[in-house]
Amino acid sequence: MNAVVAAVGIMLILSLCRVHVVVALIAGAMAGGLIGGLGIEGSLAAFNKGLGGGATVALSYALLGAFAVAIGKSGLAHALADKALALVGKQGAQGGGAVKWMMIGLLLAVAVSSQNILPIHIAFIPLLVPPLLFVLSKMKIDRRLIACVLAFGLITPYMFLPVGFGNIFLNEILLANVAKSGVDVTGIKVTQAMLIPAIGMLAGLLIAFYSYRKPREYDLVRVEQLEKTTVTYSPLTLLVAAVAVAAAFVIQLWLDSMILGALAGFVIFSVSGVVRWREADDLFTDGMKMMAMIGFIMIAAAGFAEVMRETGEVKLLVDASTQWIGDSKAVGALLMLLVGLLVTIGIGSSFSTVPIIGAIFVPLGVELGFSPLAIVSLVGTAGALGDGGSPASDSTLGPTAGLNADGQHNHIWDTVVPTFLHYNLPLLAFGWLAAMTL
Numbered sequence: 001m002n003a004v005v006a007a008v009g010i011m012l013i014l015s016l017c018r019v020h021v022v023v024a025l026i027a028g029a030m031a032g033g034l035i036g037g038l039g040i041e042g043s044l045a046a047f048n049k050g051l052g053g054g055a056t057v058a059l060s061y062a063l064l065g066a067f068a069v070a071i072g073k074s075g076l077a078h079a080l081a082d083k084a085l086a087l088v089g090k091q092g093a094q095g096g097g098a099v100k101w102m103m104i105g106l107l108l109a110v111a112v113s114s115q116n117i118l119p120i121h122i123a124f125i126p127l128l129v130p131p132l133l134f135v136l137s138k139m140k141i142d143r144r145l146i147a148c149v150l151a152f153g154l155i156t157p158y159m160f161l162p163v164g165f166g167n168i169f170l171n172e173i174l175l176a177n178v179a180k181s182g183v184d185v186t187g188i189k190v191t192q193a194m195l196i197p198a199i200g201m202l203a204g205l206l207i208a209f210y211s212y213r214k215p216r217e218y219d220l221v222r223v224e225q226l227e228k229t230t231v232t233y234s235p236l237t238l239l240v241a242a243v244a245v246a247a248a249f250v251i252q253l254w255l256d257s258m259i260l261g262a263l264a265g266f267v268i269f270s271v272s273g274v275v276r277w278r279e280a281d282d283l284f285t286d287g288m289k290m291m292a293m294i295g296f297i298m299i300a301a302a303g304f305a306e307v308m309r310e311t312g313e314v315k316l317l318v319d320a321s322t323q324w325i326g327d328s329k330a331v332g333a334l335l336m337l338l339v340g341l342l343v344t345i346g347i348g349s350s351f352s353t354v355p356i357i358g359a360i361f362v363p364l365g366v367e368l369g370f371s372p373l374a375i376v377s378l379v380g381t382a383g384a385l386g387d388g389g390s391p392a393s394d395s396t397l398g399p400t401a402g403l404n405a406d407g408q409h410n411h412i413w414d415t416v417v418p419t420f421l422h423y424n425l426p427l428l429a430f431g432w433l434a435a436m437t438l
Contacts, residue, residue, distance in 0.1 A: 001033060001036040002035075002266075002313050002316060002317050002320065002344070003032045003033070003162045003308075003311045003313040004032065004038030004308055004313050004314050004317050004342065004346055005317065005342065006031055006032055006035050006099050006312070007028040007029060007031055007032025007033075007304070007308060007346065008028065008335075008342055008345055009027040009033070009369070010027060010031050010032075010345040011024045011027070011028030011029075011100055011101075011304070011346075011391070012024075012244065012391070013030070015025055015391050015412045016417075018412070021297050021300075021391050021392075021411060021412065022296050022297055022300045024251050024300055025297070025300040025303070025304045025391070026047070026300060026303075026304075026393065027310075027397075028304060029043065029047050029300075029303060029304040029307040030043050030044075030047075030307075031309060032304075032307055032308060033046060033047070033307045033310070033311060034280070035178065035311075036307075036310075036311025036312070037311070038307070038310060038311060042205045042310070043307055046303075046306050046307045046309075046310035047303040047304070047306065047307050047378075048081075048303065049303075049306055049309065049310075050302045050303040050304070050305060050306025051299050051300075051303045052302070052304060053302035053303075053305075053306065055299060055302075056259070056305070058097060058175070058280075058295030058296070058298045058299050059259055059295070060123070060257075060259050062288040062292065062295055063259055063262035063266070063287075063288075064123065064126040064127060064262045064265055064287075065126055065263065065288055065289075065292075065401075066266055066283065066284045066285075066286075066288055067126070067127060067244075067248060067262040067265045067269075067286035067287065067288030068126045068127055068130045068131070068270040068287060068405065069130075069283050069284075069286050069287035070130050070244070070265070070266050070274070070275050070283060070287070071127065071130070071237055071241055071244070071245070072130065072131060072257070073143055073268075073269070073275055073279075074233065074237045074241040074244075074269065074274045074347060075233020075234075075237050075238065075241075076131050076233070076237075076238060076240065076241045079233055079238055085116065086381060087100065088271075088286035090304070099139065099239055100139055100141060101138070103132065103135060103136065103141070104141070104145070104146070104149055104424070105250070106256050106292070106310055107128070107129070107132075107146060107149055107150060107153070108150075108152070108153050109153075110124055110128060110153070111124075111149070111150050111152070111153020111154055112153040112156075112157050113159050114153070114154070114159060115154065115157035115161075115164050115165045115166060115438060116157055116163040116164035116166060117152070117164070118163070121165065121394065121398075122154065122394050122397075122398030122401075123249075123252055123398065124249075124406075125150065125260070125398045125401055125402040126401050127245060128246065128264075128402070129146075129150075129399075129401075129402025129405070130402055130405040130406075133223050133402075133403070133405060133406055134220070134223045134224065134433050135419050137219075137408075138220065138356075140215035140216055140217060140218070140346060141215075141216070142212040142213075142214065142215070142216040142365075143216070143218075143403045143408075143409050143414060144208075144211075144212045144216075144414050144415075144418045145209065145211075145212035145213075145415060146206055146399070146403060147203060147396075147399040147400070147403060147409075147415040147418055148204075148208035148212070148418055148419055148422050148423075149205070149208070149417060149422065150398065150399040150402075151388045151396065151399060151415075151419045152201060152204070152205045152208075152388075152423070153164050154204075154383060154394070154395045155201065155387050155388055155395050155423070156198055156201045156202070156348075158170075158196045158199065158382040159194055159198065159201075159350075159380060159381075160191060160195070160197075160198040162191065168351070169308055169350070169351055169354075169380075170194070170380070170384075171190065173351055173354050173355065173383075174187070174190065174354055174358075174376065174379060174380045174383070175190060175376065177354055177355050177358035177359070177362070177379070178358060178362050178372075178376055178379060178421075180358075180359075181341075181358055181359055181362035181363060181436055181438070182362065182363060182366065183362055183365075183366060183372050183375055183376075184372060185372060185376065188372055188376055190376060190380075192373065192438075193376040193380065193434070194376075194377060194380050194381070194434075195371050195434075196377070196431075196434035196437070196438075197377065197380070197381045197384070197427055197430050197431045197434055198431050199427060199430055200291075200426040200427045200430025200431065201423060201426065201427060203426045204422040204423040204425070204426040204427070205422070207422055207426070208251060208418065208422045211422065212418075218406075218408050219406075219408060222249040222407065222408060223408075225406075237274050240268065240272045241269075241274070242273050243268060244264075244265040244266075244268040244269055247261075247264050247265055247268055248261040248262055248264060249261065250397040251264045260274060266284065273285070275397075294394055296410070297391070297392065297397060298392075298397060301391075301392030301397075304346070304392065305346070305349070305352075305392070308346050314343060314346075317339060317343070319360060321335045321336065321338075321339045321360075325364070325368070327368070328368075329368050329369060329370065329436065330405050330432075330436065331345060331434075332364065332365075332368045332433040333370075333378060333431075333436060334432055334434050336357070336361050336364070336365075336378055336379075337378070337381060337382050337384050337428055337431050337432060338386050338428075339357065339382065340353060340357055340379075340381070340382025340383055340386065341382070341386045341428070342386070343386070343389055343422060344383065344384075344385055344386030344390060344393075345389065345390040345391075345392075345393075346388040346390075346392075348384070349382045349387075349393070350384045350385075350387040351383075353382070353383040354379060354380070354382075354383035354387075355388040357379065357382055357383065358379050359380065361375075361378065361379055362375055362379060363377060365379075365384075370435060371438060373438045374434070374435050374436075374437075374438040377434040377438055378431070378434070378435040381427060381430075381431030381434065382431070384427065385427055385428060385431065386422055386424060387423075388419035388420065388423040388424060389416055389417075389419050389420025389423065389424045390416070391411065391412060395419070396415045396416050396419055397411075399415050399419075400414075400415045403415070
């Protein structure tokens, strides 16, 4: 059996059986390494080598967690809750109506903007989502819907709009790798190639609105303990919170460092007196604890991906798929998409998947008679498949980091499974349709 298939399969099965994702990633990596011929020592060496790749992001999230707790201390969460509940006209609102859609629209708009207008990717989630949990829980909005909304905003813009992260994915990675593999991409409009797959993502979002339309109960006491909603707030503390958040975003964009951005925001809270000096250490520790699970998953995922690369069987999987295709364009398109899905779920990065599959799938697409536009669409969709629905992807880890701040949102069953079902299945169907019609 192919080591990548085995490793990803073991990791997913263990995760679905509620084994902790970190344990599942380690077990999958070791099994994949052994099957791939690395042996115990080689597998451990590769895993340890990859751990450093996730350390920067993990530390960033730890500091963003501390920053998020400081935002809660400022009273921003309580202010947001009071404002939202005042809009619906009574305390203890049950959700629905204008306020519900305003909240969902806000999160969707920020998620989309985080890929292009304000390219901070998932850095906004630990800052924006935890302060909104009180409002979302008070209105009984199903957090699985919010996870799907955030995932849509994190994935669809980069796979369709050639701006910000989309410019990197579509132009610098997708078109560059297709051209490198021998296809003339001159005159190809990448947005045209990815339009049908993007419509598939939109269809998945609309289905998610239907799937999670019913109210869901959450323990408000746990949210209040997290956000410290009993704290008093004033225009000054809210102003400090706004300045701190703005400073964190500006510094993150300026220096390309989430670490320094979050640290600067926390310092502003401390210097202003919103967070007292004697409380700062405990508050900082609480915030880092809040994000510890996500950080360790990111670190373990980086180790898992490195073991997959070291086995060399990612390329063997791609090569093997060409033997199963034969001369059928329909079968070829489907298998290429499925292999892309498997690879992305395994390594947790669509940006890394395209170079891996492009070298084989582009010549194969030419041989099967696909047009250059269809090949671009096929490879781009195969790369994006699995970004939503991978336990190790930023697009699932990010939403969980914010929504599970109070411990009431399961990473696998409340983020990974919903995003997998609502995005990968439509994307698979619409990606196949695009390959066959373009």
